[in-house]
Each structure stands twice: as structure tokens, then as C-alpha cells.
Amino acid sequence: MTMKKKIVFATNNAHKLEEVAAILGDSFEVLSLREIGCDADIPETADSFAGNALQKAQYVKEHYGYDCFADDSGLEVDALDGAPGIYSARYSGGGSEANMDKLLHNLTGKSERGAQFRTVIALLIGEETQLFEGIVRGVITEARRGEGGFGYDPIFVPDGYELTFAELGAEVKNRISHRAKAVELLAQYLNERK
């Protein structure tokens, strides 16, 4: 019998945890912060996705001693010079609904609707540090569509599709998303390292 490898995912975002566990599949057991007894609000004060991902992973490794990875991610909108970027979670000062309202408002009347989701995963394992990046390009809609996903999913249509991430559902999103791409690289690395 092969033992599942245990690895901690340093996130307080339940949607991310669910997506990553689904993408990593059967060979890993992904532990949440709650499962290791961490309820801290981990600082995110760096000025890049990679910096924040490292900061979150380092916090857990230092305070709890586990091998772990963290994801920092966000939406980068071409017509807004890459905003909200690393500020995606706190763009409006409110939650996801207010964030989408602000973004749609800032794009009112703009025909250039290109954008991308980006994820950087930082992995701390043994003495090693590794970074994995995933990007998915798409366009921002004029209005919300769909009930699935989280964050900006109702207003993002990935290239090659007509539906938003929120309409496409988890099965499709978890195959093509920024997070899927980064997690695939993470899984490949962890599998080769075994």
C-alpha cells in the first residue's frame, strides 16, 4: 500500500483549498491551516505574488514546522495597467461583490477588456524553496454571469470559451485555470521528488 503524502496548503480561502485538493488528486493529502491548528491571519505585505506566497508559506513553516505551500493570486486587467493584481482580495475594501462592482465600474465604456488570472505557488519542502506560476488569459464581461467559483469568476471569460468561470463550473475551471497550471507544475515536482 502506498501512503498518501501529506502537505499543508497555507490558505484561509476554502475555495482555493477545494480547487487545489481536486487538482492534486489522489496521491496527496492536502491539510488545511485549520487541520494543523493554525487560525492566524498570516501577513501578506510583499509587493509581488511570489513575495506574498513565500511570506505565507514561510510563516507556516516557521511557526508550525510543516512542509507546506501557499498560493498568492489575483486578476490583472490590461486596461487598468495590471490592477487589481496583488490587491485583488482587498480591491474595494469590501468582499467579492464590491470588488466586482468596482472593477466593472472602472471598465465602463472601455472596449479593451483583456485580463489574466495569475497564481504563484511557493513550496517549502525540506531545505528547498520552489516557485510555480500559472496564468490564464481571458476577457472581463460587462456584467456578472453564473453562480460557481469564487472571487472574480462571474466576470471572467477564459480565452477559447464563451462562458464565465462561474458558468463553466469546477470541472472545466480546474482543468484550465491559472491555479490548475501552477498546481500541475507543483504536482509534477512533488512526484519526481519522491
Ligand code: ITT
Ligand atoms: P489566502 O491568502 O488565505 O490564500 P485570499 O483569498 O486572501 O486567501 P489572495 O491573497 O491570493 O487569497 O487573493 C486572491 C484574490 O484574487 C481572491 O480573494 C480573489 O478575489 C482573486 N482570485 C484569485 N484566484 C481566483 C480565482 O480562481 N477565481 C476568482 N478570483 C480569484
